[in-house]
Amino acid sequence: MRWTSRLIAGDRPGHPVATALVLALLIGLAFAPFLFPGTKSMAAASRICIVIVLAASYDILLGYTGIVSFAHTMFFAIGAYAVAVPLARGVEGWTAIIGGMFGGAVIAAVLAALIALLSLRVRRIFFSMITLAVASLAQIVAAQWRDVTGGEDGLTFALPAALGPAFRLLPEPFLGVRFDGRLITYYLIFAVCLALFWLMLRIVNSPFGRVLMAIRENEFRAEALGYRIVIYRTIASAQAAAIAAVAGGLMAVLLRYNGPQSTLSFEIMVDILLMVVIGGMGTLYGPALGATVIVLAQYYLRPGLQALSEATAALPLLPQLFHPDRWLLWLGVLFILIVYFLPAGIVGTLRRRRA
Amino acid sequence: MPPALETRGLTIRFGGQVAVDQVSCAFHPGTLTAIVGPNGAGKTTYFNLISGQLRPSAGSVHLRGQDVSRLGAPMRARLGMGRAFQLTNLFPDLSVLENVRLAVQAQSGVFLRFLSLAADRTDLTDRAMAALRRVRLDDRAATPAAVLSHGDQRKLEVAILLALEPDIFMFDEPTAGMSVDEVPVILDLIESIKAEGGKTILLVEHKMDVVRRLADRVIVLHNGALVADGDPAEVVASPIVQEAYLGVRPNA
Ligand SMILES: Nc1ncnc2c1ncn2[C@@H]1O[C@H](COP(=O)(O)OP(=O)(O)OP(=O)(O)O)[C@@H](O)[C@H]1O
Ligand SMILES: [Mg+2]
Numbered sequence: 385m386r387w388t389s390r391l392i393a394g395d396r397p398g399h400p401v402a403t404a405l406v407l408a409l410l411i412g413l414a415f416a417p418f419l420f421p422g423t424k425s426m427a428a429a430s431r432i433c434i435v436i437v438l439a440a441s442y443d444i445l446l447g448y449t450g451i452v453s454f455a456h457t458m459f460f461a462i463g464a465y466a467v468a469v470p471l472a473r474g475v476e477g478w479t480a481i482i483g484g485m486f487g488g489a490v491i492a493a494v495l496a497a498l499i500a501l502l503s504l505r506v507r508r509i510f511f512s513m514i515t516l517a518v519a520s521l522a523q524i525v526a527a528q529w530r531d532v533t534g535g536e537d538g539l540t541f542a543l544p545a546a547l548g549p550a551f552r553l554l555p556e557p558f559l560g561v562r563f564d565g566r567l568i569t570y571y572l573i574f575a576v577c578l579a580l581f582w583l584m585l586r587i588v589n590s591p592f593g594r595v596l597m598a599i600r601e602n603e604f605r606a607e608a609l610g611y612r613i614v615i616y617r618t619i620a621s622a623q624a625a626a627i628a629a630v631a632g633g634l635m636a637v638l639l640r641y642n643g644p645q646s647t648l649s650f651e652i653m654v655d656i657l658l659m660v661v662i663g664g665m666g667t668l669y670g671p672a673l674g675a676t677v678i679v680l681a682q683y684y685l686r687p688g689l690q691a692l693s694e695a696t697a698a699l700p701l702l703p704q705l706f707h708p709d710r711w712l713l714w715l716g717v718l719f720i721l722i723v724y725f726l727p728a729g730i731v732g733t734l735r736r737r738r739a
Numbered sequence: 740m741p742p743a744l745e746t747r748g749l750t751i752r753f754g755g756q757v758a759v760d761q762v763s764c765a766f767h768p769g770t771l772t773a774i775v776g777p778n779g780a781g782k783t784t785y786f787n788l789i790s791g792q793l794r795p796s797a798g799s800v801h802l803r804g805q806d807v808s809r810l811g812a813p814m815r816a817r818l819g820m821g822r823a824f825q826l827t828n829l830f831p832d833l834s835v836l837e838n839v840r841l842a843v844q845a846q847s848g849v850f851l852r853f854l855s856l857a858a859d860r861t862d863l864t865d866r867a868m869a870a871l872r873r874v875r876l877d878d879r880a881a882t883p884a885a886v887l888s889h890g891d892q893r894k895l896e897v898a899i900l901l902a903l904e905p906d907i908f909m910f911d912e913p914t915a916g917m918s919v920d921e922v923p924v925i926l927d928l929i930e931s932i933k934a935e936g937g938k939t940i941l942l943v944e945h946k947m948d949v950v951r952r953l954a955d956r957v958i959v960l961h962n963g964a965l966v967a968d969g970d971p972a973e974v975v976a977s978p979i980v981q982e983a984y985l986g987v988r989p990n991a
Contacts, residue, residue, distance in 0.1 A: 390856075393856055394856055394858045586853070586854050586856070587853055587854070589856055589857060589858065590852055590853050590854055590855055590856060590857060591844055591849045591850075591852040591855065591857045591860065592850075592851055592852055592853045593853075593857065594837065594840070594841060594844065594857045595841065595844075595850075597830070597832075597833060597837075598830050598833070598841050601829075601830035601831060601832055601833055602828065602829065602830050602831070604792070604828065605824075605828045605829065605830060606830075606841075607792075607811070607812045607813050607816075608790065608792070608812055608813075608816055608822055608824075608828070609813075609816060609841060609842050609845040609899075609903065610813045610814075610816035610817045610845040610846075610903075611813055611845060611850070612811070612813045612814075613813075615851075619851070623853075739883075
């Protein structure tokens, strides 16, 4: 295997267009502070990094193993609270962040393994319903356990000085970019997300990952070959949960806040599902592209429509059609178009065309 | 020496129907036993009970003298029971090679390796290719299993069994639905496994010429019960097989 191929665990995007998109995404994120300066675009780029990891970790369950879970945001939230709670209570910044991410990952993994062990023996539809119930329970706990979680209001906290806007790494801007705490925050998030994505590429291309695909394809046959599928599903669930928890910790750092709306809501769960389906299940790169599409739409569809609406102000009907309040409608149109023209998702459909 | 495989009073009921009825039978290394019986006789169900896909209502399964009745299908597979299914049972979206490689991987005890690359295990790939060559499917290695012809899927099913390198081979109508020119590949292959010696082979088969050619022993299942057991020529010619299995009365 060539070293470039080794670097991505031998897993190529599988089509020139997919490769171009993935490379553009990687370069765009790696140089985001220089290519897209500005507070809003930095926030969007950071969120894209985090959500890519969240969606890709869900792909390990849905796309690779065939597990339909609705509790994935719960693990995302566990990681976020594990960082937010100690920070809000005045624990030293870096200790809280690093300890919280590790602790959150461990708690998430154990909880995911327990849910999997208790319920993966039941039929799949019941498993999905159990995850739905557990996720609802988590929302109640987050809302009611105010002393710890801050309830619906959530928790606001300060970060270590090195991550604050006042901190200067270089006295003067370089290439037009201020080397401040925000830049450090972005590259911290970027580096952790890149490492996690690489880890997931390794997992799905390992002998273990091949067994996950076998379970997705035909669990009966996988058992007949000697694989104990409950163990595989349990471990996959724990891994995906731990990775989602670390992503949640990063989200808390990015927002300097955590609450049910930012990491635990069902809206996020629906978004994750859409990202994986739009990008292509079982491809990892696909969910990364899907996550990018959706975050960009969330950030830029409204202002884009606003501009369109103003540009067409003189024309009949069009300004109403492009009214920024219709952004959800246009997001829906976008989904339908993608699902219609790319039934196996962006990367999935491209791969099939190639084959 | 205990038999390689033995069932004692093996029974399963589906609702009121007894699909396998107190079957006691021992199978010895180096012997190919054909299992015959009309459609619905319980042959596949008997296999499912032996390899652990189904739990019996009564009775037990013994592997080299050890009671394995409480073990699930995966553990029995690891102990050397290999199964080729009657209804093709593959990983449809995975390549032909990957289908076989998964069997080799299990056989080699490569279970929970998370961070090494599957593609680096060229030893597993080589063994998978060797199994594919034996069924003459090596030129289709990169094809998804789902798009293979029915006959090729049957061959892949057999290649997976070969790759498991079991002590006990269980073939469930391996040539059913194959075209005439594909059948000899499979029959020669079963013969070559037999020639290796020491393997215990169970073969469910409807075609009497195949049974006569390959079997050392024939047992007959009828309504789930074992009704005849013995030398192939005798059993095939016996009135009970002629009547129960072929549905014709001798001299009628
Ligand atoms: N899971 C099941 N639930 C209910 N009934 C079953 C089940 N599996 C098998 N049976 C019944 O048990 C009987 C035996 O079926 P089996 O498939 O073992 O027959 P067979 O001898 O393999 O037949 P064939 O030659 O057609 O393959 C049939 O009447 C079948 O309908
Ligand atoms: Mg059958």
